[in-house]
Amino acid sequence: MGNGLYFGIDVGGTAVKMSLYSSKEDSMVENCSIPSIKNEDENILIGNIVRKMKEMSAEAGVSISEVSGIGIGIPGPVTADGKVLKCANLGWDIVDLTTIIKELTGVENVEAGNDANVAALGEIWKGAAAGYKDAVMVTLGTGVGGGIVIDGHIRAGHRGAAGEIGHITVEPEESEACGCGCRGCLEQYASATGIVDIAKKRFGICKENLTAKDIFDAAKAGDEKALKTVDIFAAYLGTALSNIANVIAPEIFIIGGGVSAAGNIIIEKVMEYYEKNSMYALRDIPARLAKLGNMAGMYGAIKMVIGR
Amino acid sequence: MGNGLYFGIDVGGTAVKMSLYSSKEDSMVENCSIPSIKNEDENILIGNIVRKMKEMSAEAGVSISEVSGIGIGIPGPVTADGKVLKCANLGWDIVDLTTIIKELTGVENVEAGNDANVAALGEIWKGAAAGYKDAVMVTLGTGVGGGIVIDGHIRAGHRGAAGEIGHITVEPEESEACGCGCRGCLEQYASATGIVDIAKKRFGICKENLTAKDIFDAAKAGDEKALKTVDIFAAYLGTALSNIANVIAPEIFIIGGGVSAAGNIIIEKVMEYYEKNSMYALRDIPARLAKLGNMAGMYGAIKMVIGR
CATH class of the missing domain: 3.30.420.40 (ATPase, nucleotide binding domain)
Incomplete structure (x- = not known):
């Protein structure tokens, strides 16, 4: 001590x-x-x-x-x-x-x-998951990062590569490559740039310097294309969380990173798809926004x- | 003691x-x-x-x-x-x-x-993964089961539902429901019945009482439709293993269950897709057939x- x-x-x-x-x-x-x-x-x-x-x-x-x-x-x-x-x-x-x-x-x-x-x-100790022993944290920023804590300990894994949640395959039909070289990674749809890509490519939203924040703001204001963009983002992320739950069944999910500043709309939409896609026993795993920021x-x- | x-x-x-x-x-x-x-x-x-x-x-x-x-x-x-x-x-x-x-x-x-x-x-202690501390075991039988060992301990998880690998979503476009109520679960393509379903529905193979063993035997003998069936099975399972690796990055994969009696063709085909779909750091995680059976x-x- x-x-x-x-x-x-x-x-x-x-x-x-x-x-x-x-x-x-x-x-x-x-x-x-x-x-x-x-x-x-x-x-x-x-x-x-x-x-x-x-x-x-x-x-x-x-x-x-x-x-x-x-x-x-x-x-x-x-x-x-x-x-x-x-x-x-x-x-x-x-x-x-x-x-x-x-x-x-x-x-x-x-x-x-x-x-x-x-x-x-950190979020388990002093933040959104205080009191829990397990957590999977997803960080939605320029990329999509992931952190895994099991029984109070960080899971490092083979070559320190555990928690590479951004590179879970969620779209087997994707034709464009992710930065990692594979196709259809979560990061291609759930990162700040991924969300903007969905809005541009699938819904023709073409404002200059469009950001993920703009899209969430428009969705909150009821804009239909923005809502559809958020739905696609949420379906991919919700499915990925459900797949993670099938592997390690954590006590809680935490969503952080710049994109999560959009607030509860993220939790609500993502968990809607999470629940739809999860087995009964896993459906009640909660998700919270990260608290500690930097x-x-x-x-x-x-x-x-x-x-x- | x-x-x-x-x-x-x-x-x-x-x-x-x-x-x-x-x-x-x-x-x-x-x-x-x-x-x-x-x-x-x-x-x-x-x-x-x-x-x-x-x-x-x-x-x-x-x-x-x-x-x-x-x-x-x-x-x-x-x-x-x-x-x-x-x-x-x-x-x-x-x-x-x-x-x-x-x-x-x-x-x-x-x-x-x-x-x-x-x-x-058991496989970690006395079987195919002896000497390892982590393993993810996939059991390909009537259904697809999964076992997770991390740092020498079983991962039970929320409601004991960790390792439900058979219910990882691998096909977002699936129209038929899995036994769990969701759509596109690994079990729908990688179980003994799932493999037969692929052969029947996608390639019109319609022998009476067709089994997964028949399909692997035909694939080994060079039958084109059987080889394509095995490829689809392997692509789904390989992608699922890659997604599991992105979460916990285990030291080794073990493949067991009745279907695995087909032998090394399973490891070869599955790991071909595993490697294609994995990040560089995770690509060399090995897979072996289970050893201990019952x-x-x-x-x-x-x-x-x-x-x-």
Whole structure:
């Protein structure tokens, strides 16, 4: 337990968000952010993170080595033992991140995880799924990400690739390829760009700089084409959630990311299709909007190393 | 640890298979089977099972209460804490099976699980996935069942419904309903009857009493329609496995059940579509044919309670 101070670090493509959490006060005692630059040698970014942790620890009156734990979320695949595997978002190759951080800080309790998985853990600890032990979190942004927590633990899986929900096949007839090279992935219909694509290609909505938000706003105002677009989005996402339930039957679904700012219309429409497509025993699994926003990653990173 | 004697019990719709395993000898010391009758009061069947366990223990020279553990597989949903939820195959309502068995035997170490999940655990312990910690097992029989083991433990999930792989939606355009009420479930194409349906409906193969075995035999002999039928079966199952991998990224897939007697043609064809449809990081997850056959359930039941 030590002094009950934990670092939660959320490494993103442009910034690294860092929080120092006190378990005694049950709150973040310091928050800060440093830039991250893509394709830099990983040792430069890791060195900057460690330097900042040392500063933040000093301000809290402790040496970095006295900190009780360090949790880190990474925008790429991370194995269960904390190895980062070729993180395209950072331009990293394979990096044994937890070992490096342990060596540089003298802290033994260090964990790393994929950022979407870590965010799901954050929502379980302090957010929309507080009190649950399992959750599947879907993040609807530029892409579609997924985080899986089973029995209170992040599921990393083979090559750290568990939770790649955006690449579940939902449309076997699709002719266009997804970024992953396959066809008919959920991401092609449920990401911000996917929703805009549906509106443009299937319903000829052709406003300049059309966004997913515009479509949800129009749907809320009763626009027919926008409603049909939302229906198609919801059918694909609802079916995907139902397929996920058939595999691991989680206690709850959480929907987050920029697109989820559209609010309850997302939950209502998606769960309509979810229920229609689910077996009786799975039909009552609830879904909620994510609560923690950008803080989910830091909370989840801390949760990885707290109370172990 | 005690005397190292464990009961593994596999409750089926027509028979209950029971084995007594000795961890000291690492082998089954007794096997037997008693009939199970559907829609009987559950207490009758449970009473018969306990009576038989007492007999078998006595033959092994111990009293039932001295046995080190009892594991039970049930052909229906079972929660993580061993409650059987409305088992249609036995005509049971909700039965707190582990508590009842504990009371009737005096044995504390009792676990129950869904038979497909338990079989997957058996294959991990002594079968096709020996040495692995995770596995997803698909059982291709009259229906399509699924078993999920994560980090060495059965995943029961919400209402014991994890691993309902047969009800993953793989064909959104399907017009006919599956037994579960939804449309386009994997079971409609990958079960023994589903494969025959593909051959009849899409390729007009109309031999009397056509079986899945006939179709695989014809495919092996080069028959074009049979090969096309197998291709469609394999595309649906391969896509479903790929979707499962996107969720939990298991270490290995196991394919069992009566249909899998067709042999390696199943693995080859299914994995061809699996790889085509999978993200790079997931493409090398292997698949193997199940090894233990009818013994998987008993081995898995024992594994639930051994070494805990």
